[in-house]
Amino acid sequence: MNVLMLAAQEVRAGLRNRWVVATTLLLAALALSLVLLGSAPTGIVKADPLAVVVVSLASLTIFLVPLIALLLSFDAIVGEQERGTLMLLLSYPVARWQVIVGKALGQACILGFATLLGYGVAAGALALxxxxxxxxxxxxxxxxxxxxMLGAAFISMGVLASTVVRERATAAGIAVGIWLLFVLLYDTALLGILVADQGRHVTQGALNAVLLLNPADVYRIFNMTASDSVSTYAGLAGPGNAAPLPPAVLFAVLAAWVVAPLVLAVVAFKRKSV
Known part of the structure; x- marks a missing residue:
């Protein structure tokens, strides 16, 4: 019950701060743009327009959703501490793990609702x-x-960053670093290693394991390979090919990326003095 109350409080705060409205409008506008522009040539090549849109939206999501998630969550704990409300919150009969889980759940609900509504509007427009x-x-x-789920994974990482530091500026810097690492630098470095290696030392199994260490790659591979209707149009969407990994494994790994940082945040918060 405490977790749900804290989650509801986060959602109400998101409504007051216009996070829900702004995020939904942003995702809907970009998704509609992709629907109106990206599906135009599909009638000529006889491609399934929604499958093409899925490929485009998945590529957009990798860049945009993690950034929104980190902006939502980077000050979840340290912001309360700087405002002096964290000690007041902990004076109530609420466990520390409930604070972490409740805040992460509320922020995940905000982003999940915005994603569902924003992308759903675009799909509805295409279906017409x-x-x-x-x-x-x-x-x-x-x-x-x-x-x-990808947004929830980065929310968990943002909450973890917010838990282990004592200043919002530091948490913001860590959040930017997380986004740069997983969204931009990781694949660039991996691609450079693969080009330099020329298949001599990096085996398929090793490549699969390395790709699973990045939630953005897990998301990309799942959406590009799980459905035949999408994989036909996906092409080369990133470094390497982890097609041998079944969708169930990729889904489980993505779920683990949601849970693992949250567990670490709970452990860190229990040891944190406020």
């Missing part, structure tokens, strides 16, 4: 224009679900 096959709808639903 053309007929869409059932496999493409299944791929779109999986993309929306895993997009929310």
């Amino acid at each position: 224009k053309v007929d869409i096959g059932t496999p493409a709808w299944a791929a779109f639903a999986a993309m929306v679900l895993t997009s929310a």
